[in-house]
Amino acid sequence: MHNLLPILLGLLTVVWGLPLSPKSEGTCSTRTQRKPWQNLSNSERRSYINATLCLMSTPAKHDIPGAKTLWDELQYIHIYQSAYIHFVGAFLPWHRYYLAAHTALLRDACGYRGPIPYWSEVSDQLNLKKAAVFGPESAFGGDGAGPDRCIADGPFAATRLHFKEDLTVESSGYCIARNFSECLFTGAAQPNLDACQAARSYEEVRNCLEAKPHIAGHWGVGGTMSNTLLSPGDPLFFLHHAWLDLLWWQWQSREPATRLVQIAGPNLPGAFPSTASNGSTTPTPGNRPLNRGLTDYFGDGGGNITTLSHRLWSAGILANTTVGDVMDLGGAFVCTEYV
Numbered sequence: 241m242h243n244l245l246p247i248l249l250g251l252l253t254v255v256w257g258l259p260l261s262p263k264s265e266g267t268c269s270t271r272t273q274r275k276p277w278q279n280l281s282n283s284e285r286r287s288y289i290n291a292t293l294c295l296m297s298t299p300a301k302h303d304i305p306g307a308k309t310l311w312d313e314l315q316y317i318h319i320y321q322s323a324y325i326h327f328v329g330a331f332l333p334w335h336r337y338y339l340a341a342h343t344a345l346l347r348d349a350c351g352y353r354g355p356i357p358y359w360s361e362v363s364d365q366l367n368l369k370k371a372a373v374f375g376p377e378s379a380f381g382g383d384g385a386g387p388d389r390c391i392a393d394g395p396f397a398a399t400r401l402h403f404k405e406d407l408t409v410e411s412s413g414y415c416i417a418r419n420f421s422e423c424l425f426t427g428a429a430q431p432n433l434d435a436c437q438a439a440r441s442y443e444e445v446r447n448c449l450e451a452k453p454h455i456a457g458h459w460g461v462g463g464t465m466s467n468t469l470l471s472p473g474d475p476l477f478f479l480h481h482a483w484l485d486l487l488w489w490q491w492q493s494r495e496p497a498t499r500l501v502q503i504a505g506p507n508l509p510g511a512f513p514s515t516a517s518n519g520s521t522t523p524t525p526g527n528r529p530l531n532r533g534l535t536d537y538f539g540d541g542g543g544n545i546t547t548l549s550h551r552l553w554s555a556g557i558l559a560n561t562t563v564g565d566v567m568d569l570g571g572a573f574v575c576t577e578y579v
């Protein structure tokens with residue numbers, strides 16, 4: 241990682257310098273539809289799974305060092321920026337932007353035009369193992385098994401991921417792991433969601449959503465999903481975050497006049513959790529060097545407060561944009577709706 245860092249920083253400087261997408265100034269005509277996985281027909285489920293397998297088998301094409309597939313590239317941008325996108329003001333907008341990048345890749349690289357599914361985790365409380373997202377047929381496979389907790393069945397049992405936490409590449413790859421915990425999953429229960437919706441400020445709702453339903457989905461599924469850096473390697477990540485994005489959107493929609501422009505919080509996080517409450521330890525983004533060149537580039541005027549001008553970056557998978565451009569789901573950049 242230390243050898244790679246100067247190269248990666250150089251790459252970032254180049255890519256962050258690109259102009260913003262013209263989409264940010266355009267209009268949103270046809271909104272992508274996001275639907276609960278439970279409501280998708282069998283053939284819709286199959287085509288989404290096939291499109292995901294397509295991302296996992298299509299060669300990388302964004303000049304990301306070490307990436308073999310588009311899936312690796314998606315995971316890379318999350319690993320790379322982990323310290324700047326969690327426990328910070330940009331947590332919710334960056335992950336909304338990341339969902340847009342994922343949707344664009346599904347469409348442009350794999351021709352997928354169906355609904356974008358989300359996992360309504362509140363509906364599966366105390367029913368984790370039997371949730372519709374799990375299962376070997378037209379779903380995401382089930383729990384992990386064996387010493388490495390590799391997914392034992394379903395379409396992703398043979399998937400190999402390549403990037404490690406320090407962005408070195410494991411060329412033979414490693415499996416997607418899961419380790420279900422019904423107990424940790426209860427953070428997504430209705431009373432917690434109600435508490436988040438009652439928040440009076442962006443910082444309050446961001447803290448609440450990140451700490452409760454967000455953590456619940458990651459730790460409830462466990463394995464790869466419980467790794468702060470590597471979690472997008474499990475395709476369930478995108479269904480989990482599309483649900484979390486809905487929760488933020490519901491909060492925004494209660495008072496759109498103020499909440500569609502309300503952002504706050506630090507650009508750099510305070511303390512990071514280093515040990516999950518189930519005892520699994522993951523390398524913390526906080527251990528990675530924070531580079532002043534990057535934080536200056538956020539465009540918030542050099543301070544540590546996240547603003548609507550804060551830049552969002554995805555290594556060229558999607559054009560750079562700003563927090564302001566993703567605040568509205570119906571804006572030109574995101575252009576999506578929950579149905």
Ligand SMILES: [Cu+2]
Nearest residue numbers: 318325326335
């Ligand atoms: Cu994340």
